[in-house]
Amino acid sequence: MNYNWDWGVLVTAPYFGWIISGLGWTLAVAACAWLIAFTLGSIIGIMRTTDNPVARSIGAGYVEVFRNIPLLVQMFLWYFIFPELLPEAWGTWVKRGIPLPEFWTAVVCLGTYTASRVAEQVRAGINAISLGQKQAAMAIGLAPMQVYRYILLPVSYRTIIPPMTSEFLGIFKNSSLALTIGVLELTAQTRQIEEYTFQGFEAFTAATILYITVTFIVMTAMAVVEKKMAIPGMISLGAK
Amino acid sequence: MFSDFDFDVVINAIPFLWEGMQLTFLLTFLAITGGLFLGVLLALSRLSHIKVLSFAAGSYVNFFRSMPLILVIFWFYFLVPFIVGRPVGGFYSVLVAFTLFEAAYYCEIMRAGIQSVRISQVQAGQAIGLSYSQNMRYIVLPQAFRNMTPILLTQAVILFQDTSLVYVVGLHDFLVNAEIVATRENRLIELFSTVAVVYFVLCLSFSLSIRKLQKRFSI
Numbered sequence: 001m002n003y004n005w006d007w008g009v010l011v012t013a014p015y016f017g018w019i020i021s022g023l024g025w026t027l028a029v030a031a032c033a034w035l036i037a038f039t040l041g042s043i044i045g046i047m048r049t050t051d052n053p054v055a056r057s058i059g060a061g062y063v064e065v066f067r068n069i070p071l072l073v074q075m076f077l078w079y080f081i082f083p084e085l086l087p088e089a090w091g092t093w094v095k096r097g098i099p100l101p102e103f104w105t106a107v108v109c110l111g112t113y114t115a116s117r118v119a120e121q122v123r124a125g126i127n128a129i130s131l132g133q134k135q136a137a138m139a140i141g142l143a144p145m146q147v148y149r150y151i152l153l154p155v156s157y158r159t160i161i162p163p164m165t166s167e168f169l170g171i172f173k174n175s176s177l178a179l180t181i182g183v184l185e186l187t188a189q190t191r192q193i194e195e196y197t198f199q200g201f202e203a204f205t206a207a208t209i210l211y212i213t214v215t216f217i218v219m220t221a222m223a224v225v226e227k228k229m230a231i232p233g234m235i236s237l238g239a240k
Numbered sequence: 241m242f243s244d245f246d247f248d249v250v251i252n253a254i255p256f257l258w259e260g261m262q263l264t265f266l267l268t269f270l271a272i273t274g275g276l277f278l279g280v281l282l283a284l285s286r287l288s289h290i291k292v293l294s295f296a297a298g299s300y301v302n303f304f305r306s307m308p309l310i311l312v313i314f315w316f317y318f319l320v321p322f323i324v325g326r327p328v329g330g331f332y333s334v335l336v337a338f339t340l341f342e343a344a345y346y347c348e349i350m351r352a353g354i355q356s357v358r359i360s361q362v363q364a365g366q367a368i369g370l371s372y373s374q375n376m377r378y379i380v381l382p383q384a385f386r387n388m389t390p391i392l393l394t395q396a397v398i399l400f401q402d403t404s405l406v407y408v409v410g411l412h413d414f415l416v417n418a419e420i421v422a423t424r425e426n427r428l429i430e431l432f433s434t435v436a437v438v439y440f441v442l443c444l445s446f447s448l449s450i451r452k453l454q455k456r457f458s459i
Contacts, residue, residue: 003322068443069436070401073415077436169306179266180407187311200318200335208306215306 009199010206022189023210029106029175029185034071034168036051036111041118048119048125071177078109079181081180105212106178109165114171119162138187158229169215169230246427250260250434253421260417267335267413274339275399276392281345284376286351297347299379302375304344310408313337317409342399349395354380355389383459388453397443397450398456414438 009015030102048059066074080104083091098104130154137151179188190207285297303313316337321327357380365375404415412420415435423432 064444064447067438067439068397068401068416070404070439072404072407072434073432073439076415076419076432081432082435084429087435173306173308176310177308177405187314190311191314194314194318200314204311204315204318208307208315211311212303212306213310 003201004016005202006197006199007202008195009193010202012202015193015197015203017191018184018193019186019206019210021160022184022186022207023184025103025178025183026172026175026187027214029103029110029178029183031173032107032169033110033114033171036108036113037118037167037171040087040112040115042122044115044119045122045126046153048123050144056076059123063116063119065143066113071113071174072180073108074113075109075177075180079105102178102182105181106183110171110177114167114174116162117167121160121167122156124163125160126152128159131154155231158231161226161229165188165219165226169218172214172218173211243399246430249421249425249427249430250421253418253431255427256417257377257414257420260412261438263331263412264400264403264414266332267403267406268396268430271338271342271403272396273336274348275342278339278343279350282343282347283350283354287354289398296315301344301347304341305348309337309341311400312341313408314341314407330406330409334406334409334411338399338403340387342395346392349388349391351385353384353391357383357388363434386457386459390450393450393453394447397446400446401439401443 009013010019021071044059044062047055049064050056069077082105084092085091086094095101133151133155136148137147142150175185176187179191184192186207188202193203265290282297282300285293286301288294288297317330317333320333320336361379361383362375365379370378401411406413407416407419410416418431418435422428425431
């Protein structure tokens with residue numbers, strides 16, 4: 001193996017800047033997509049626990065559709081097909097009108113996909129609460145909305161912190177798929193450095209270390225949160 | 241918008257798409273086989289009493305689980321020809337990447353499966369004088385496999401979907417072949433919606449049969 005080691009390439013211009021900006025885009029995509037995933041996923045998950053058969057089947061259908069199509073195919077559907085299905089003016093706006101169309105497409109795609117996984121966690125968290133709590137809440141005269149707001153959701157969100165952390169780390173890693181539609185996130189930038197300099201080993205090592213570091217930080221932070229939020233006398237209930 | 245949906249383009253592309261699908265199936269099958277084999281070794285190492293072994297296996301799993309699959313694919317696309325010393329073609333590089341990556345996930349599934357076997361079963365095995373390997377072979381693993389089979393199969397569905405990521409190195413799998421036709425014929429809607437429907441039907445029917453199996457199979 002003859003390979004010209006040159007770790008210096010990582011800190012020379014413009015490559016150092018590429019890595020930093022790549023990390024920035026990765027975090028931005030992951031954070032924005034997580035907002036969608038968390039909100040939408042909670043709504044879908046809650047829908048699947050209600051007594052309304054229509055809401056339940058909409059929730060179930062959503063989860064099946066988004067879990068059974070590869071994420072990359074979903075990315076292409078959002079990027080190439082979705083604008084075509086809209087009325088023409090809207091389609092043009094999605095393609096060209098909004099700033100950073102690739103970025104927002106990736107955010108929506110990752111958000112809606114992860115929402116289906118978050119929904120399953122939220123549903124599992126709610127279903128794991130003993131029936132007595134719900135009955136007690138109804139017995140003291142709370143409306144269904146209040147039962148969720150004051151009893152079921154606070155308990156379930158506290159118990160599903162570990163699987164939700166994994167889902168967030170999933171979105172963080174999956175944000176690398178954004179490179180297929182042209183978002184220059186961390187993986188794309190290091191791949192580009194490899195192509196420009198042939199220092200693939202150094203470039204990919206940098207990306208690997210950054211991914212591992214962020215994962216480690218998130219896991220450490222969430223372990224603290226989990227401890228703080230733990231419900232006394234309960235072991236974690238979230239689904240795998 | 242669907243009024244000019246051109247079915248002929250899709251029908252004419254079927255042989256070419258099938259060629260791609262064969263690569264998808266082959267890659268899935270080989271990566272599952274390799275991943276399972278390596279995964280068993282990793283899981284046994286992780287549960288081993290030898291500290292070095294369990295630490296090494298644990299680090300392997302954490303390492304691969306904190307990396308995006310695309311980065312792993314790029315890594316091995318770059319590394320494998322280097323290690324072998326000559327170009328080997330994308331397929332083998334990607335196969336190595338998928339096998340090593342999946343092994344980490346299979347390891348965790350199997351570890352959970354093995355740990356779900358009650359300790360009294362192991363003790364009973366020891367009491368009747370089974371050695372460690374006999375105990376594993378006749379008592380623990382048969383029960384563990386029944387517990388983890390549904391999850392292993394679900395992971396196989398996920399792997400089947402993930403093989404579409406070979407797109408990033410341009411291997412001609414199902415999705416890439418569809419994209420080639422789509423660009424050539426300028427028929428993106430037809431081809432991409434076909435791909436989505438095919439994947440959806442395959443994955444959904446497989447997931448549903450796993451759920452059925454799970455009901456029959458669980459201890």
